Amino acid sequence: MRISEDEIRKLTLEAIEELGGKATPDMVKMVVQKSVSKLGELPDEISSPNLTTGRIILTSFGINHPGIIAKITQTLSEAEIDIKDLSQKILDKFYTMIMIIDISNSPKNLKDIQEDMAKCAEELKIKIYLQHEDVFRYMHRI
Amino acid sequence: MPYQFEEILETIRMTEIEHFDIRTVTLGISLRDCVDRNIEVTKQKIYDKILKYGRNHVAYAKEVEREYGISIANKRVAVTPVSIPFDNYHMEDFIEIAKVLDKAASEIGIDYLGGFAALVQKGFTKGEHELIKAIPYALSETKQVCANVNVASTKAGINMDAVNLMSEAILSLAEKTKDNGSIGCAKLVVYCNVPEDNPFIAGAFHGVSEPEVVLNVGISGPGVVLDAVKEAGNCDLNTLAEKIKKTVFKITRAGELIGNKVAEKHKIPFGIVDISLAPTPAPGDSIADILKAMGVEDVGAPGTTAALAMLNDCVKKAGLMASSSVGGLSGAFIPVSEDQGMIEAVRKGNLSLEKLEAMTAVCSVGLDMVAVPGDTPASTIAGIIADECAIGVINDKATSVRILPIYGKKVGDMFDFGGLLGAAPVMPVSKLSSKNFVERGGRIPAPTRSLTN
Numbered sequence: 001m002r003i004s005e006d007e008i009r010k011l012t013l014e015a016i017e018e019l020g021g022k023a024t025p026d027m028v029k030m031v032v033q034k035s036v037s038k039l040g041e042l043p044d045e046i047s048s049p050n051l052t053t054g055r056i057i058l059t060s061f062g063i064n065h066p067g068i069i070a071k072i073t074q075t076l077s078e079a080e081i082d083i084k085d086l087s088q089k090i091l092d093k094f095y096t097m098i099m100i101i102d103i104s105n106s107p108k109n110l111k112d113i114q115e116d117m118a119k120c121a122e123e124l125k126i127k128i129y130l131q132h133e134d135v136f137r138y139m140h141r142i
Numbered sequence: 143m144p145y146q147f148e149e150i151l152e153t154i155r156m157t158e159i160e161h162f163d164i165r166t167v168t169l170g171i172s173l174r175d176c177v178d179r180n181i182e183v184t185k186q187k188i189y190d191k192i193l194k195y196g197r198n199h200v201a202y203a204k205e206v207e208r209e210y211g212i213s214i215a216n217k218r219v220a221v222t223p224v225s226i227p228f229d230n231y232h233m234e235d236f237i238e239i240a241k242v243l244d245k246a247a248s249e250i251g252i253d254y255l256g257g258f259a260a261l262v263q264k265g266f267t268k269g270e271h272e273l274i275k276a277i278p279y280a281l282s283e284t285k286q287v288c289a290n291v292n293v294a295s296t297k298a299g300i301n302m303d304a305v306n307l308m309s310e311a312i313l314s315l316a317e318k319t320k321d322n323g324s325i326g327c328a329k330l331v332v333y334c335n336v337p338e339d340n341p342f343i344a345g346a347f348h349g350v351s352e353p354e355v356v357l358n359v360g361i362s363g364p365g366v367v368l369d370a371v372k373e374a375g376n377c378d379l380n381t382l383a384e385k386i387k388k389t390v391f392k393i394t395r396a397g398e399l400i401g402n403k404v405a406e407k408h409k410i411p412f413g414i415v416d417i418s419l420a421p422t423p424a425p426g427d428s429i430a431d432i433l434k435a436m437g438v439e440d441v442g443a444p445g446t447t448a449a450l451a452m453l454n455d456c457v458k459k460a461g462l463m464a465s466s467s468v469g470g471l472s473g474a475f476i477p478v479s480e481d482q483g484m485i486e487a488v489r490k491g492n493l494s495l496e497k498l499e500a501m502t503a504v505c506s507v508g509l510d511m512v513a514v515p516g517d518t519p520a521s522t523i524a525g526i527i528a529d530e531c532a533i534g535v536i537n538d539k540a541t542s543v544r545i546l547p548i549y550g551k552k553v554g555d556m557f558d559f560g561g562l563l564g565a566a567p568v569m570p571v572s573k574l575s576s577k578n579f580v581e582r583g584g585r586i587p588a589p590t591r592s593l594t595n
Contacts, residue, residue, distance in 0.1 A: 057145070059154050085143045098150050100143065110209055129154060131211035138395040140149040 011035050054104030055084065055133040058117070062126030064095035071124055075116050076101060079108045100133070152392075156366050157212050161427045162393055165362035165420045166216040167203050167404050168341035170348035170413065171195050171355050173222040173257075181235050184228065185242040192219065192246035192255075195355050195410070200251045202407040206400055214400065215362070215422075215562075219247065220346035221257035229269030233276045240280030240287045247286040254329075256346030258289040261336070264298040264585070274304075277311045281326045282318035288344035294334035294531035296538045300586040302528065308332045309523035313547055316516065320549035323557040323566075327546040328511065332527050334534030334541045339414050340470040345507075345542060356413040359401030360470065362420040363393045365427045367453075371435040382436065383452060387460035390417065394464035416470030417461030418506055419453075421481035423564035429453075429474050430483020441484060442493035450474065451504035471540055473506020479546075479559065479566035480511055488567045489556075495526075495569050503533045508541035513557065513566035516549040523547065525576030528586075536589055 015031040016023060060072065069088075076083060081101050088097040103113060114130050121128040156162040176187040196219050203217045224239055231239070240258055247255040258280060260270040277289050291308055294300040312327055319326035331345040338349020341358035348356070370389040374382050397415045405412035421429045429450075430441045436449045454473045461468050476498070478484045487493035495512065502508040508530045514523075527543045534541030548557050551568045558565040 057150060059150055087143050087147060089147065096147075096151065098143070098145075098147060114208065129158075129211055131153075132209045134399060135210040135212065135396055136145050136150060136153055138399040139153055139392040140145060 054102050056101050056103055056130050057133055058099040058101055058130050060126055060128040061096040063093050068124055071120055075120050080106045160369050161365035162363045163213040163215050164400050166218050166341050166360040167214055168218045168220050168346055168358050169196055169199050170220045170352055174227045177227045189242050189246050196250040203404055206403045217252050218343055219252055219255045220348045222348050223259035225260035225270045225273040229267055233272045236273050236276035237279045240284050243287050244284035254286050254288050254343040256288040256343050258287050259347045261292045262304045263292055263295040263301055274307050278314040278318050281315055281329050288329040290331040290333055290345045292333040292336040294535050296535050299588040300531045303583050305524050305527045309520045313520050316547045316549050324546055324548045328563050332543045334531040337470050337540055341416050355410045357405040357410055358413040359397055360416040361393055361397035364419050364421045364429050368432045368435055371432055383456050386456040390457050390460035391464045394461045398465045414467045414469030415465045417468055417472045419457055419474045423480055423482055428481045428483040429476055430481055440492040441487040442497050447500050450501050454505045471506040475507055477510035478512050479564040485567055488569055509543045511544055513546045513548050513568045514571045515568055516547050516551050518547045518571050521577040521580050524580040
């Protein structure tokens with residue numbers, strides 16, 4: 001984990017403000033060091049956003065009916081895939097769901113999972129797309 | 143969620159509804175080490191080298207397509223301009239080389255291979271002369287090989303002898319492929335100021351300053367830009383420019399990602415993203431439709447050139463911001479037969495060859511996929527090429543001519559090539575003669591712009 005000088009200076013100023021006028025240089029140093037080491041403990045996915053991960057974005061949409069999410073999540077769990085985030089919207093009869101999944105611990109590769117999902121989609125009469133997260137990161141984040 | 147709902151749906155909409163795809167991933171391969179005194183050995187070396195690097199090209203591209211959910215329309219190969227390493231060969235040898243390139247292309251499963259090329263803007267070597275003589279035979283006897291010849295540049299001027307030779311070659315090729323609507327001419331481009339890293343067929347080749355092997359990518363996305371223009375509604379041109387730039391930025395980023403990933407799989411360096419907007423005959427995938435959505439009644443109306451200039455500039459600005467490795471032609475393509483809107487404009491008589499020529503002064507290529515009557519004289523074709531070169535030379539930009547004098551066809555006829563090449567309506571050409579001018583031969587000297595160093 002790399003911290004720029006600016007960030008350290010900002011931390012120090014914050015620490016001085018928190019500790020008040022009575023703080024000795026040693027006390028400030030101790031608090032800052034503690035904060036810095038805490039920063040280092042952040043999980044990798046937050047501290048290094050450039051890392052290519054096994055994160056896949058699953059988008060599905062179609063006419064809403066019961067059992068869609070149940071079927072999709074069941075297929076995912078059978079492939080030992082972790083769901084990292086999920087969001088859905090319903091507009092009249094249509095539903096849209098977007099899921100962020102992590103396939104790095106799954107015994108299956110992306111191709112197999114896409115094939116499983118294609119079967120799901122056919123059964124449920126909806127559309128399911130699986131795309132690597134990078135394409136969204138490249139297109140929507142500078 | 144790290145992405146907003148709308149962002150994710152926007153990407154899905156682009157790829158699934160608006161025809162956003164990567165038009166081509168083109169593998170550039172140097173053939174400079176393939177030369178041998180014995181033509182048979184040379185042929186084997188060429189074949190082996192293309193297979194060595196290109197064997198998995200299609201498979202790798204398909205893998206990346208699947209991972210990112212963005213389709214890659216074409217997988218192609220470009221080689222060193224054949225005239226350079228094989229300069230000591232004769233016409234018959236060059237035809238043999240074209241055949242071996244064709245064989246290698248079909249073996250690795252690509253649709254086109256570019257690089258049967260020569261750079262003769264300042265003059266010919268013996269080999270280059272032989273290669274140009276071989277072009278009508280090479281392209282009519284092969285299916286997948288594409289040729290291009292650079293006849294002019296800002297630094298060298300216009301080689302009128304080369305222009306004349308090329309117009310003869312075009313007519314001869316049209317005659318040799320007359321049973322298929324003179325399709326051979328669709329594989330031949332005459333260039334001015336040719337870029338060395340263009341991934342788009344038919345003008346692609348692997349330039350002499352390029353590395354051993356490299357991967358270049360060409361994006362496409364008229365449909366995406368069209369929807370952005372429609373969505374912008376009745377706003378002023380500044381606002382419209384902003385909207386177009388934002389959209390092109392996103393598709394360029396996706397293009398760069400795809401290019402990098404395919405190169406990574408090949409374990410070769412990634413070259414450039416060509417940020418051209420390339421239309422296809424599919425409905426909605428048209429540059430003409432964008433111009434109409436911008437406000438002109440049809441392509442060819444006064445204002446068309448201005449609209450195209452703005453569109454082209456927005457594409458360049460956004461592309462340059464989005465990627466650090468922009469190259470190739472990078473602008474908007476206006477091929478007539480490959481763009482449904484352009485075809486309609488020609489059929490209705492709204493778009494003439496002359497207006498099209500004016501439009502090429504502000505966009506990335508030149509007169510592209512333009513069908514003219516089969517009985518057009520060589521000197522008239524030479525005149526058209528010379529005019530196009532003059533635009534390129536004076537404005538220091540790439541221009542090109544890919545003209546199809548369709549054998550036996552007259553003004554108003556149509557010929558459907560099918561697939562990406564589309565259907566070409568035969569356009570009227572001025573009956574006035576350029577003969578005495580072009581047959582002077584020699585070279586139009588370089589303009590003062592080139593004497594800055």
